[in-house]
Amino acid sequence: MFLLVHRRLVQAILAVACSTIVSFVHAEQIVMASTTSTEQSGLFEHLLPAFTKATGITIKVVAVGTGQALDIARRGDADVVFVHDRAAEDKFMAEGQGVQRFDVMYNDFVLIGQSDDPAKARGKDIGQALKNIAANNAVFFSRGDNSGTHAAELRYWKAAGLEAKPAKGLNYKECGCGMGQALNMAAAAGTYVLSDRGTWLNFKNRKQLAILVEGDTKLFNQYGVMVVNPAKHPEVKAKEAQAFVDWVISSAGQAVIASYKINGEQLFFPNAK
Numbered sequence: 001m002f003l004l005v006h007r008r009l010v011q012a013i014l015a016v017a018c019s020t021i022v023s024f025v026h027a028e029q030i031v032m033a034s035t036t037s038t039e040q041s042g043l044f045e046h047l048l049p050a051f052t053k054a055t056g057i058t059i060k061v062v063a064v065g066t067g068q069a070l071d072i073a074r075r076g077d078a079d080v081v082f083v084h085d086r087a088a089e090d091k092f093m094a095e096g097q098g099v100q101r102f103d104v105m106y107n108d109f110v111l112i113g114q115s116d117d118p119a120k121a122r123g124k125d126i127g128q129a130l131k132n133i134a135a136n137n138a139v140f141f142s143r144g145d146n147s148g149t150h151a152a153e154l155r156y157w158k159a160a161g162l163e164a165k166p167a168k169g170l171n172y173k174e175c176g177c178g179m180g181q182a183l184n185m186a187a188a189a190g191t192y193v194l195s196d197r198g199t200w201l202n203f204k205n206r207k208q209l210a211i212l213v214e215g216d217t218k219l220f221n222q223y224g225v226m227v228v229n230p231a232k233h234p235e236v237k238a239k240e241a242q243a244f245v246d247w248v249i250s251s252a253g254q255a256v257i258a259s260y261k262i263n264g265e266q267l268f269f270p271n272a273k
Contacts, residue, residue, distance in 0.1 A: 033078035036178035041198030065147025076233030098226035111213035144174025
């Protein structure tokens with residue numbers, strides 16, 4: 001009797017082990033080119049494990065500025081892109097680089113600066129805030145990296161009737177860096193910087209920094225997702241990439257996005273159609 005039970009136990013353990021090995025062998029990994037804001041906000045640490053649990057597919061994230069993310073996809077070095085610069089995304093689609101674009105979620109941009117606000121930028125109007133920064137010759141840190149945040153910042157300068165780089169030189173500084181690094185530099189130097197709200201909420205090294213401008217409708221920040229076109233890049237894992245897109249715009253994926261909060265504050269708001 002003991003030998004029979006022992007044998008059945010061993011057989012059960014071997015069956016589980018074999019199943020685990022087969023699952024591991026057949027597990028797929030895809031590459032997603034995305035933004036520093038989705039990574040540095042902590043969203044992907046919250047979102048991607050839920051996708052893997054649902055599908056068995058793992059995702060390697062390459063987090064760069066939106067412009068760089070789209071260029072990575074253009075080379076066929078990513079299977080899916082998850083970015084936030086609608087004009088650049090539309091250009092990518094017009095080139096035939098993507099299969100189909102979907103809205104996923106949104107949040108907003110915020111203007112960050114010292115709480116004492118020496119340039120008097122505080123308010124609800126991003127254009128007026130930038131005019132005050134320029135008029136007071138205050139230091140402004142730009143990401144300068146062709147990211148979605150950088151593209152938005154340049155649009156705001158232009159809409160304010162100012163040159164895209166109105167104080168380039170001593171007072172307009174381009175770091176060519178991600179959002180977290182730009183915020184660290186602004187905290188260290190006590191300067192102004194435009195940030196996505198998600199990265200700001202997850203940013204720990206605030207020192208005397210505070211949100212000075214929020215609530216302007218122009219600060220709306222939409223994110224989109226696209227499978228890279230396998231007709232242009234046969235190496236793309238289109239089936240698995242589409243599985244991610246289908247999941248992240250489904251009610252299940254959208255619920256996971258909505259559930260990501262820091263100190264009770266929601267960072268991203270799902271709006272897939």
